[in-house]
Amino acid sequence: MIxxxxxGSEGRMGRTVCQAVSEAPDMELVARLxxxxxxxxxxxxxxxxxxxxxxxxxxxxxxxxxxxxxxxxVVGTTGWTDEAIERVRAHADEAGQCVLIAPNFAMSxxxxxEFAKKAARYFDSVEVLEMHHPRKLDAPSxxxxxxxxxxxxxxxxxxxxxxxxxxxxxxxxxxxxxxxxVPVHAIRLAGLNAxxxxxxxxxxxxxxxxxxxFDRVSFMPGVLHAVRxxxxxxxxxxxxxxxxxxx
Amino acid sequence: MIxxxxxGSEGRMGRTVCQAVSEAPDMELVARLxxxxxxxxxxxxxxxxxxxxxxxxxxxxxxxxxxxxxxxxVVGTTGWTDEAIERVRAHADEAGQCVLIAPNFAMSxxxxxEFAKKAARYFDSVEVLEMHHPRKLDAPSxxxxxxxxxxxxxxxxxxxxxxxxxxxxxxxxxxxxxxxxVPVHAIRLAGLNAxxxxxxxxxxxxxxxxxxxFDRVSFMPGVLHAVRxxxxxxxxxxxxxxxxxxx
Amino acid sequence: MIxxxxxGSEGRMGRTVCQAVSEAPDMELVARLxxxxxxxxxxxxxxxxxxxxxxxxxxxxxxxxxxxxxxxxVVGTTGWTDEAIERVRAHADEAGQCVLIAPNFAMSxxxxxEFAKKAARYFDSVEVLEMHHPRKLDAPSxxxxxxxxxxxxxxxxxxxxxxxxxxxxxxxxxxxxxxxxVPVHAIRLAGLNAxxxxxxxxxxxxxxxxxxxFDRVSFMPGVLHAVRxxxxxxxxxxxxxxxxxxx
Amino acid sequence: MIxxxxxGSEGRMGRTVCQAVSEAPDMELVARLxxxxxxxxxxxxxxxxxxxxxxxxxxxxxxxxxxxxxxxxVVGTTGWTDEAIERVRAHADEAGQCVLIAPNFAMSxxxxxEFAKKAARYFDSVEVLEMHHPRKLDAPSxxxxxxxxxxxxxxxxxxxxxxxxxxxxxxxxxxxxxxxxVPVHAIRLAGLNAxxxxxxxxxxxxxxxxxxxFDRVSFMPGVLHAVRxxxxxxxxxxxxxxxxxxx
Numbered sequence: 001m002i003x004x005x006x007x008g009s010e011g012r013m014g015r016t017v018c019q020a021v022s023e024a025p026d027m028e029l030v031a032r033l034x035x036x037x038x039x040x041x042x043x044x045x046x047x048x049x050x051x052x053x054x055x056x057x058x059x060x061x062x063x064x065x066x067x068x069x070x071x072x073x074v075v076g077t078t079g080w081t082d083e084a085i086e087r088v089r090a091h092a093d094e095a096g097q098c099v100l101i102a103p104n105f106a107m108s109x110x111x112x113x114e115f116a117k118k119a120a121r122y123f124d125s126v127e128v129l130e131m132h133h134p135r136k137l138d139a140p141s142x143x144x145x146x147x148x149x150x151x152x153x154x155x156x157x158x159x160x161x162x163x164x165x166x167x168x169x170x171x172x173x174x175x176x177x178x179x180x181x182v183p184v185h186a187i188r189l190a191g192l193n194a195x196x197x198x199x200x201x202x203x204x205x206x207x208x209x210x211x212x213x214f215d216r217v218s219f220m221p222g223v224l225h226a227v228r229x230x231x232x233x234x235x236x237x238x239x240x241x242x243x244x245x246x247x
Numbered sequence: 248m249i250x251x252x253x254x255g256s257e258g259r260m261g262r263t264v265c266q267a268v269s270e271a272p273d274m275e276l277v278a279r280l281x282x283x284x285x286x287x288x289x290x291x292x293x294x295x296x297x298x299x300x301x302x303x304x305x306x307x308x309x310x311x312x313x314x315x316x317x318x319x320x321v322v323g324t325t326g327w328t329d330e331a332i333e334r335v336r337a338h339a340d341e342a343g344q345c346v347l348i349a350p351n352f353a354m355s356x357x358x359x360x361e362f363a364k365k366a367a368r369y370f371d372s373v374e375v376l377e378m379h380h381p382r383k384l385d386a387p388s389x390x391x392x393x394x395x396x397x398x399x400x401x402x403x404x405x406x407x408x409x410x411x412x413x414x415x416x417x418x419x420x421x422x423x424x425x426x427x428x429v430p431v432h433a434i435r436l437a438g439l440n441a442x443x444x445x446x447x448x449x450x451x452x453x454x455x456x457x458x459x460x461f462d463r464v465s466f467m468p469g470v471l472h473a474v475r476x477x478x479x480x481x482x483x484x485x486x487x488x489x490x491x492x493x494x
Numbered sequence: 495m496i497x498x499x500x501x502g503s504e505g506r507m508g509r510t511v512c513q514a515v516s517e518a519p520d521m522e523l524v525a526r527l528x529x530x531x532x533x534x535x536x537x538x539x540x541x542x543x544x545x546x547x548x549x550x551x552x553x554x555x556x557x558x559x560x561x562x563x564x565x566x567x568v569v570g571t572t573g574w575t576d577e578a579i580e581r582v583r584a585h586a587d588e589a590g591q592c593v594l595i596a597p598n599f600a601m602s603x604x605x606x607x608e609f610a611k612k613a614a615r616y617f618d619s620v621e622v623l624e625m626h627h628p629r630k631l632d633a634p635s636x637x638x639x640x641x642x643x644x645x646x647x648x649x650x651x652x653x654x655x656x657x658x659x660x661x662x663x664x665x666x667x668x669x670x671x672x673x674x675x676v677p678v679h680a681i682r683l684a685g686l687n688a689x690x691x692x693x694x695x696x697x698x699x700x701x702x703x704x705x706x707x708f709d710r711v712s713f714m715p716g717v718l719h720a721v722r723x724x725x726x727x728x729x730x731x732x733x734x735x736x737x738x739x740x741x
Numbered sequence: 742m743i744x745x746x747x748x749g750s751e752g753r754m755g756r757t758v759c760q761a762v763s764e765a766p767d768m769e770l771v772a773r774l775x776x777x778x779x780x781x782x783x784x785x786x787x788x789x790x791x792x793x794x795x796x797x798x799x800x801x802x803x804x805x806x807x808x809x810x811x812x813x814x815v816v817g818t819t820g821w822t823d824e825a826i827e828r829v830r831a832h833a834d835e836a837g838q839c840v841l842i843a844p845n846f847a848m849s850x851x852x853x854x855e856f857a858k859k860a861a862r863y864f865d866s867v868e869v870l871e872m873h874h875p876r877k878l879d880a881p882s883x884x885x886x887x888x889x890x891x892x893x894x895x896x897x898x899x900x901x902x903x904x905x906x907x908x909x910x911x912x913x914x915x916x917x918x919x920x921x922x923v924p925v926h927a928i929r930l931a932g933l934n935a936x937x938x939x940x941x942x943x944x945x946x947x948x949x950x951x952x953x954x955f956d957r958v959s960f961m962p963g964v965l966h967a968v969r970x971x972x973x974x975x976x977x978x979x980x981x982x983x984x985x986x987x988x
Binding site: 027084107108109111112115119120121123200202203204205206207208209210211212213214215216217218219220221225244245246247 | 847848849850852853856859860863864927935941943944945946947948949950951952953954955956957958959960961962966986987988
Binding site: 683 | 864867881905930933
């Protein structure tokens with residue numbers, strides 16, 4: 001039985017994590033802490049692992065406090081600077097504890113990104129589509145950016161030629177952008193939530209990798225997996241893919 | 248039994264039409280004419296209908312010659328000017344004959360365009376994706392342009408508001424363009440031929456209309472349908488959709 | 495401004511309808527009635543239209559009471575018998591009022607069904623896929639059944655031959671069934687809600703019609719459309735498609 | 742420059758391989774052998790690698806002859822028995838040569854199968870769809886069978902529970918079958934060639950892996966990759982995935 005503390009327990013993600021932990025057969029929710037609650041061993045109530053879904057200003061302090069209290073941490077809060085990451089790495093190494101920071105806990109989204117990197121070298125062409133609800137402010141999405149950069153790096157690693165493209169007449173004028181040579185198309189549609197599709201092509205064939213995240217509950221399998229993964233590990237881990245068995 | 252003459256019979260489309268006519272149980276191929284062959288009643292060999300897949304410079308002359316010979320015509324050649332169309336309309340009306348000119352004979356492509364116009368008024372959001380082989384010179388494709396214009400006109404007809412879109416950060420830099428307010432995304436991928444997808448969204452739901460044309464043989468059901476359709480009709484018909492029963 | 499009463503206002507659908515009516519710029523929610531509330535002119539509070547999402551035992555009585563009170567009705571409750579429908583038809587005709595009963599208010603689902611009937615005659619092959627959450631008890635779904643029957647009837651109407659299928663070795667053993675000659679495949683997948691895909695094929699081409707209903711909020715555009723549609727109409731109307739402009 | 746001999750050079754696959762080898766910048770086609778041609782060092786004309794797309798009765802003999810001639814072999818011919826495979830393994834080991842036998846050279850199909858095995862443990866639900874032309878005799882396809890078995894083995898390896906499925910009413914009557922607990926749906930549609938889609942689901946999310954093989958030319962990147970791969974290797978290799986870098 002893994003004892004879990006949730007930091008940011010009254011936020012939308014925090015509440016969802018609390019419920020997922022409560023329903024997991026191998027976990028027990030021992031602490032719900034939110035803004036205003038001090039992160040002390042007493043308040044952490046014997047937790048083995050803390051899960052942090054708070055705000056950028058609070059997250060780093062929370063992690064250090066948890067390390068001081070001797071417990072491992074899973075962080076879903078975004079907005080980490082390189083400096084903050086390095087401070088946490090040093091602290092985790094020194095303490096012999098483990099901290100996992102991930103920008104995305106949706107299993108399907110993480111797998112699409114990993115599979116896309118593996119497939120990249122075997123196809124002449126690749127384009128990325130990301131589809132989101134129309135309330136989203138930025139385009140292309142951060143996940144699509146990261147996917148495209150991963151694909152581009154994998155192609156470069158094996159010195160692939162530029163993709164075939166005879167286009168002569170094009171306004172280059174739709175939502176999206178070319179990221180490191182990989183076209184990313186951004187679609188905004190009422191009814192959708194967060195979706196990504198990677199299309200790979202060779203003469204005569206196509207490979208499609210698609211992730212659909214319909215709801216924030218989609219992050220829970222990844223969060224629970226991360227909680228189980230940090231328990232026996234040490235040091236800083238960046239990304240859920242680092243604790244998946246994909247080889 | 249419908250007697251059919253094929254004009255441009257040695258081109259790639261013409262040869263495919265000759266084969267399709269030969270295999271149709273209700274048709275007979277009575278004449279194969281190509282560049283250099285005069286379009287005379289004798290050469291047309293008793294045809295009821297001529298199918299023209301030639302070149303822009305030849306097509307109008309062929310149509311007038313067929314009308315003079317008293318037979319109806321199905322035209323798949325592109326590049327018609329408004330003036331040429333009006334001259335053919337006048338000639339067909341006067342002769343009491345029928346000419347059908349269509350930019351696209353792929354049944355699935357024509358149906359996607361028609362269904363998209365019908366659906367347009369019932370959805371808050373709509374975006375168009377067109378996917379083609381990387382040897383294509385223009386983007387977005389002519390079909391996607393026409394689809395987007397049809398959708399935009401249908402939305403305007405019922406005075407719909409602009410689509411919801413909160414995007415603030417966007418390079419607007421991918422292959423494609425916004426056509427009459429409808430975003431069109433152009434994908435070029437080795438292995439593909441000609442494909443289009445229209446995504447409609449409302450809160451909580453999505454409608455997807457997709458056409459895949461894998462091969463020029465996909466035009467044959469539409470061409471044969473047009474041949475059967477012009478036989479009892481009179482006047483000029485623009486577009487395969489005009490002879491489909493979609494109501 | 496259309497005054498609307500919601501019957502079954504405390505159920506999950508009823509609450510969603512109340513919110514949708516409240517947010518519609520051209521409607522006003524004037525009455526929320528639930529189990530135990532009598533359907534009287536006084537309780538209906540001047541409503542022009544009542545929307546009924548209750549239970550099969552209550553729904554017919556509600557409709558007659560509304561007709562007696564002189565107002566039109568939109569019914570989303572399922573489980574209507576042919577006899578009950580005929581009683582309502584007679585009452586509506588006599589009263590010169592309008593009642594619309596529909597099994598499905600999701601615009602995208604209704605359009606896929608209608609477009610599938612229109613497309614059916616133009617393609618050699620067609621198969622239906624329906625994808626639902628794994629808590630669903632029946633397979634194939636009622637909507638997929640209705641879609642397949644509509645397609646089969648349209649094919650029969652124009653005397654189409656059986657679909658090409660050379661299969662010799664097949665256990666015929668997956669979730670789903672053949673409905674009037676149309677194969678329906680039933681997929682049950684955690685994470686999904688209610689989705690349907692119709693695949694049409696001809697040599698060289700494919701047409702795909704797909705509906706995704708992610709949430710019950712997807713029924714609201716259809717419900718509001720029906721409310722607006724019954725206002726000026728008379729008699730019994732079966733199905734949302736009857737009040738859509740698809741021709 | 743890799744010198745390549747093609748065995749079965751006048752068959753449909755053989756001719757396609759000859760063309761692909763001729764167009765590859767790092768290969769030279771040095772021998773085209775077909776039925777009736779003896780496999781001798783002289784006829785192999787200095788080839789480094791032979792590619793065999795012949796018939797089951799001829800293939801094993803061809804491989805032994807090539808090994809005797811001191812050259813490595815890539816085999817795409819199907820119908821190998823376990824005994825024949827073991828005889829080739831022994832011969833290859835003894836000769837210090839390499840033989841690669843693969844049932845499928847389509848890169849996208851092989852990757853979908855490999856990615857599906859990796860993803861299987863992370864999702865509650867999974868179903869497989871295979872879509873083929875209607876001239877196919879067997880259902881479900883061999884590739885879909887293999888995909889489902891790989892997924893089932895990966896789930897069993899980590900002791901996953903049965904998939905959630907509340908279905909009570911189901912005729913279990915559509916083309917396809919349940920393979921080791923994994924539902925496989927078989928679709929036959931005019932216009933299609935060979936396609937497979939694997940759907941994975943968790944609460945709130947979906948992962949889709951799809952392969953489209955439009956044409957036999959889709960096997961060429963895999964065949965050329967295999968030719969390059971056997972050159973420096975020894976022993977028997979079963980499956981293209983064994984020489985892809987997917988870890």
